[in-house]
Amino acid sequence: MSKQSYRVCCCFSRKFNLKEAEVPADIKALFENYSENGLMNIEHFHKFLIEVQGDDKLTREEAETVMKSFKNLNILQPKSLSIKEFFRYLLSEINAPLSHPPKVHHDMAAPLSHYFIYTGHNSYLTGNQISSDSSVVPIIEALKRGVRVIELDMWPNSDKDDIHIMHGGTLTSPVKLIDCLKAIRENAFVASEYPVIITLEDHLTPALQAKVAEMVSETFGETLICSTSESSLQEFQCPDSLKRRVIISTKAPKEYLDQTKSLNEQVDDGGVKVVKKSSEEPVWGKEIADLAVKFVHEDEGEYKDDDDDLEQDAALKYKQLIAIRAEKMKGGIKAWLGVDLKKAHRVSLNEENLEKAAPTHGTEIVRFNQRNLMRVYPKAMRIDSSNYNPFKGWIHGAQMVAFNMQSHGRSLWLMQGMFRANGGCGYVKKPDFLLKKGPNNEVFDPKGSLPVKTTLKIKIYMGVGWNLDFKSTHFDAYSPPDFYVKIGIAGIPSDSAMKKTEIIADNWMPVWNEEFEFPMSVPELALLRVEVHEFDVSEKDDFGGQTCLPISELKSGIRAVPLHDYKGNKYKSVKLLLRFCFT
Structure with a gap:
């Protein structure tokens, strides 16, 4: 027999020797302790579930129901198990490490700031941050996995009469805003009935903002939560009260322009206003869009104050969309953490700036996040759409730890693992130690040494x-x-x-x-x-x-x-x- 034919025979021998898994010796010994004459009756099984599986509140009737559910596994005696049937039970889906079937069991009546929320970053991208396609497909896939926060970057199209979703300043292809909105509407509550939050990065003229208001209102109708107040919220609503609702979160109209003007120096240069980035950057950093130098021609109508009535009307319609207002605060760490804690805010910072602030301001961040919403997003250098360690945000109580869901690897596995909790509904109640204050108003210290x-x-x-x-x-x-x-x-x-x-x-x-x-x-x-x-x-x-x-x-x-x-x-x-x- 040739060497080659020997290999073939050996391979076929290996393949056809596949057999049913043998019961490990430890499982056999365990079965013997909870059985009699080779059979585990309902009393034995109930005792096993209490003493080994830790189901100490399980009744005998419930144990019998579990046993009967194995009739489809060829159990001949419905009120007893052989060792093979017992082994099949141990390997079955019903014997899962988490609750089966999955169910929501956390208190869902607390403010949104009390929850970790399954959050996407640049949710429309199919791949890297520089040259990949924009599409509704990753949005749909994220929602089907239970993601509750979808991020869209809005830009005018080339004719400036419509809105595209794309990663600005890159080679990423666009997708229409209306297509993204329809995809969200059709898939928002496939995996969870708890609210979907759409965070909008806005780079639009007032006229296009008014168009966004019309699109969003028509697409979501009564499912949309709208703002009816000019002032900030005293406290965010709870997930229970927001079931099957859609929430828009973005900056108020013109805030982007006002912040840019206040933070940067403007100089005239031959009819072109060159807006230079300030050399002084707040500790908390800026969104990626703010890092670029802006060129605004004086004769462009993008941010002119003509037609004030029209702009004010458009601004009002757009503002009413915003149920959770995103705020850009200047002045460094003190301005962020010293805000009026009687009002609720939503702020954003990248992973690097959180790392810079955490060593000296960890407890203040935890305190801030007891009432306010914080979104942490990947640093700009992650052009491959990689992710970071989500515990950087979670340990400080950050609710929206934003991830590139189109990427894969260990960081995203951790994110998926966290949100397998609470029935996979996309909202996980933060641990009590991140929410409570001590007798002297102290809060959890992320740097503290713990037993x-x-x-x-x-x-x-x-x-x-x-x-x-x-x-x-x-x-x-x-x-x-x-x-x-x-x-x-x-x-x-x-x-x-x-x-x-x-x-x-x-x-x-x-x-x-x-x-x-x-x-x-x-x-x-x-x-x-x-x-x-x-x-x-x-x-x-x-x-x-x-x-x-x-x-x-x-x-x-x-x-x-x-x-x-x-x-x-x-x-x-x-x-x-x-x-x-x-x-």
Whole structure:
């Protein structure tokens, strides 16, 4: 037999030796402790759910309902389980690490400032920030994933008679505003009934602002929350009162021009006003659009004060759209944090400026975010649409940590993990320590040293499903992989850690039986990180799946943890069997 034919035979042998996963020894021993004569009856099962799975409030009747739900798994005796049936239960969707089915369970009657909100950045871009296409597709995909804040950058088209959505000053192609609005209307509440906030970056003339007002009003109709007051809100409304409503958030009309004039020096240069950027930049920085030098011809009508009545009428219509007013504050950190705390504000800063301000003003930022909304967005240098560590914003109570949803990778996996909490509705109540004040009016200090609050013990039993999901996982059906697991915690720096299992060679259903411990000081903000890779001696290790889960909602006991692909889509069959224990 030739060497080549031997390889073929070996490959076919490997493929057709695939079999059902064997029950790990620890699971067999556990079954024996909660069964009699090879069967787990309803009393045994109920006891197992209470003592091992931590479902101490589960009634016997509820346990029986769970057991009966497995009739579709060929259970011959509906009120008892064999060891194989018990193992199938452990690997089933009903034995998920989070509540199943997902449900909203946080208090949704607090002001919007009390929630982390699933927020997109430049939501219309399909790729990088410089040359990719603008499209409604990423907007639709984001909404279907539960994203609740959509960002649109509005610019006049070449004829200045219509509005385009695009990343200004770049080679990105435009998409029409009306198409984006219709896409939002049709998909806003597919994944969640809680409010969608549209943040508008406005680079329009008063006439086009009036056109935006007309478009938005006609598109959203009664679902739109409009402003009826000239003054700022005393407090934001709650998500419960805003179900299935659309909210516009942007600057008030002409604020962009007024701020630019006050912050920059103007000089005449042969009939052209050259607006130079001030050498003094506020600590909190500026939006990307403000960083460029502006050239405004005197004979252009873009910001002239002629036809005041027309402009005032347009401004009024546009202003009434704005239910959450975005504000640009000047004067540095004191101006931002010293605002009237009896009124509610919405402000923006990029990740770098948050990092600069946080070391000396961390507690003031936390206090500011107890009443106000803060949007943190990627720095300008992320032209590849990469993302940053979202905990930079979350630890300071920032509600709108804005991400490029068209990008992929570990940062976005963390974002997806955070918003798997609270039924995936896109609003996650901030932990109490970020919302409360102490007896001396003190607030949480992000830099403070904190004691360990809990320790999570994790046992990794095994993994299954890759041999059933070749199309999605892209593994070679004829070559069993060499899998290992990376597992750990993402959170505040002192809680963050990653550990790694041994490599199990040539096995579609690897069994590790390894245990790890993770002490945590702030489990309320922590996420469980899980990645599976295939070891490769000569090349980069292949990707085998990932997930991130909120520690605050993680169920104790033995759980089937479904894995997702690189883009965050759940695999059909791939999962790990893990045991969680909090001490």
